[in-house]
Amino acid sequence: MNIDKDLVAASATPLVLAILAESESYGYAILKRVREISDGELEWTDGMLYPLLHRLHRLGYVTREWRIPSEERRRRYYAITDEGHAALAEHKRQWMTVAKALGDAWGGGDLLPVAFGRA
Amino acid sequence: MDQLELEIEGWRAFVEQSPAVDGRDVEELEDHLRDQIADLTEAGLTADEAFLIAVKRLGSIDEISREFARENSGRLWRQLTAPGASDLEQTGRWWRQALLFAIAAAVTFQIAFLAAGTPPGDSSWLVRNASLLVLPFLAGYFVARRRLSWNQVLVTAAPFVVAAVVINVYPFIDGGSTELLAASHLPVVLWFVVAYPYMNGVTRSHERRMDFVRFTGEWFIYYVLISLGGGVLVGLTLAVLEPAGVDPDQIAQWVLPWGSAGAVIVAAWLVETKQRVIENMAPVLTMVFTPLFALMLAGAAVVYAVTGLGGAFNRELLGVFDALLVVVLGLVLYGISARDPLQGPGWMDRIQLVAVVSALVLDLMVLGVMVARIGELGFTPNRTAALGLNILLFVSLVGTAWLSARFLAGQSTFNRLERWQTTYLPVFGVWAAAVVVVLPPLFSFS
Numbered sequence: 001m002n003i004d005k006d007l008v009a010a011s012a013t014p015l016v017l018a019i020l021a022e023s024e025s026y027g028y029a030i031l032k033r034v035r036e037i038s039d040g041e042l043e044w045t046d047g048m049l050y051p052l053l054h055r056l057h058r059l060g061y062v063t064r065e066w067r068i069p070s071e072e073r074r075r076r077y078y079a080i081t082d083e084g085h086a087a088l089a090e091h092k093r094q095w096m097t098v099a100k101a102l103g104d105a106w107g108g109g110d111l112l113p114v115a116f117g118r119a
Numbered sequence: 120m121d122q123l124e125l126e127i128e129g130w131r132a133f134v135e136q137s138p139a140v141d142g143r144d145v146e147e148l149e150d151h152l153r154d155q156i157a158d159l160t161e162a163g164l165t166a167d168e169a170f171l172i173a174v175k176r177l178g179s180i181d182e183i184s185r186e187f188a189r190e191n192s193g194r195l196w197r198q199l200t201a202p203g204a205s206d207l208e209q210t211g212r213w214w215r216q217a218l219l220f221a222i223a224a225a226v227t228f229q230i231a232f233l234a235a236g237t238p239p240g241d242s243s244w245l246v247r248n249a250s251l252l253v254l255p256f257l258a259g260y261f262v263a264r265r266r267l268s269w270n271q272v273l274v275t276a277a278p279f280v281v282a283a284v285v286i287n288v289y290p291f292i293d294g295g296s297t298e299l300l301a302a303s304h305l306p307v308v309l310w311f312v313v314a315y316p317y318m319n320g321v322t323r324s325h326e327r328r329m330d331f332v333r334f335t336g337e338w339f340i341y342y343v344l345i346s347l348g349g350g351v352l353v354g355l356t357l358a359v360l361e362p363a364g365v366d367p368d369q370i371a372q373w374v375l376p377w378g379s380a381g382a383v384i385v386a387a388w389l390v391e392t393k394q395r396v397i398e399n400m401a402p403v404l405t406m407v408f409t410p411l412f413a414l415m416l417a418g419a420a421v422v423y424a425v426t427g428l429g430g431a432f433n434r435e436l437l438g439v440f441d442a443l444l445v446v447v448l449g450l451v452l453y454g455i456s457a458r459d460p461l462q463g464p465g466w467m468d469r470i471q472l473v474a475v476v477s478a479l480v481l482d483l484m485v486l487g488v489m490v491a492r493i494g495e496l497g498f499t500p501n502r503t504a505a506l507g508l509n510i511l512l513f514v515s516l517v518g519t520a521w522l523s524a525r526f527l528a529g530q531s532t533f534n535r536l537e538r539w540q541t542t543y544l545p546v547f548g549v550w551a552a553a554v555v556v557v558l559p560p561l562f563s564f565s
Contacts, residue, residue, distance in 0.1 A: 026150075027150070027151050028150070028154040028155065031151075045176075045177070045178035045179075045182070046155070046176045046177045046178060047148065047151075047177040047178040047182070047183040048178060048183065048186060050144060050183070050187070051183065051186035051187045051189070051190045054144075054187065054190045055190050058190070058533075059532070060531070060534060060535065073150055073153065074146075076143075076146075076147050076150070
């Protein structure tokens with residue numbers, strides 16, 4: 001299935017924030033997690049994640065820090081802030097509203113909200 | 120493996136060419152690329168294949184750097200989308216458009232100036248209406264350039280009509296202080312009105328508001344430059360023609376009005392068209408003047424904290440202080456708008472904080488004296504306007520000082536500081552409008 005570009009773009013911020021809410025992470029691992037969660041349906045252009053992370057950092061939603069894990073390369077880790085949690089909650093609220101409206105319109109009531117993690 | 124390293128090296132060099140992607144971002148992207156290559160090789164691909172696929176997955180570097188640039192600052196992005204051939208044609212058209220509006224403003228102002236009678240500057244009608252004769256053309260220029268819809272044109276025009284009615288229908292007592300206050304606050308109000316077409320009608324966007332702040336600062340610099348050039352020109356003309364028996368007053372009367380009105384639009388056009396020129400110059404000017412102002416303010420704060428303000432305080436000094444505080448706020452605002460929001464705290468931010476805190480101390484002293492004075496002698500139009508302005512400045516400075524201190528301490532982001540400024544900005548416009556519209560009737564137009 002090919003998901004519309006605008007839809008992918010709109011869901012990018014909440015998705016990244018939700019992944020960082022699970023645990024702190026770094027770019028490549030975040031993308032792997034996106035594929036995992038969406039069963040490979042959400043195809044991002046990998047590079048686009050980094051400008052997005054920049055934006056989230058500028059807005060104060062995430063903190064970032066260079067660290068040197070086991071290997072010799074250093075790596076930039078991202079962690080969600082309180083503001084990021086608040087933004088995520090707001091995103092959730094908006095998506096739930098949209099999902100509920102769509103669910104009602106399609107007569108399938110509770111199907112979409114389930115997909116958003118709250119029945 | 121060596122071959123792969125070479126290929127990664129080449130890729131890195133290519134990415135580094137992009138001005139929008141800084142070294143650390145490149146490092147981060149390279150880290151990503153290496154992870155991807157490692158995973159793909161593990162899945163059985165050769166290093167070569169893995170590299171190709173990893174690069175392809177990462178996406179077009181052009182697109183990524185454009186996205187970075189858009190994120191880093193609105194302006195860099197505009198630079199990246201460099202003008203193509205068709206844009207150049209556009210520039211030609213805009214040039215004519217700007218000239219048209221400039222001439223219209225110049226002619227209107229010149230006619231009004233002559234109609235107001237001689238000796239010039241004597242008529243309070245002209246003083247009151249000066250900004251109304253020029254700024255509608257600036258608004259019109261932006262309306263045309265941004266191709267606003269008819270609804271937006273109406274929204275732009277309405278405040279001008281209201282202002283024209285208010286300023287001419289109110290029965291001001293000639294030479295009274297409410298008239299002077301209205302005349303001096305009206306340009307501020309109308310400048311905020313110009314913001315609407317400038318921002319394409321999107322007034323809630325913080326980025327667009329910041330753009331307008333930047334525009335205001337750059338417009339001011341261009342206007343000063345043009346005025347200086349014009350001054351030299353007029354001076355030389357006088358020197359050349361006076362011996363030939365030409366009356367200097369005649370030249371002043373025919374050149375100054377249309378020149379100063381037309382320059383308003385020409386400066387705006389220059390800001391938008393020759394942006395790269397001013398972009399390089401304006402940050403340098405702020406970099407030079409912010410420390411100087413910080414030094415001067417800190418000195419003044421110390422002096423007046425020791426000697427006390429009460430003795431020296433009079434109306435002129437109050438005016439000087441208010442002008443100083445407004446200039447400081449302008450400098451801070453422009454400094455913030457021209458700064459790269461992603462950079463960490465630096466020495467310029469510290470100096471700016473010194474300037475802001477000193478200004479705060481001065482403002483507090485002014486407020487103290489003013490409240491005491493009002494308590495003693497009661498409200499007058501001038502005192503009310505000054506008190507209001509100082510309270511607004513005080514709140515703005517407190518917020519700025521607090522947020523930049525937190526930013527310097529690493530407890531807050533620069534974005535917060537930017538947002539505070541852009542959120543607070545309309546308050547000044549509303550206050551200026553209140554001084555024009557509400558204050559005169561309150562003090563029965565005295």
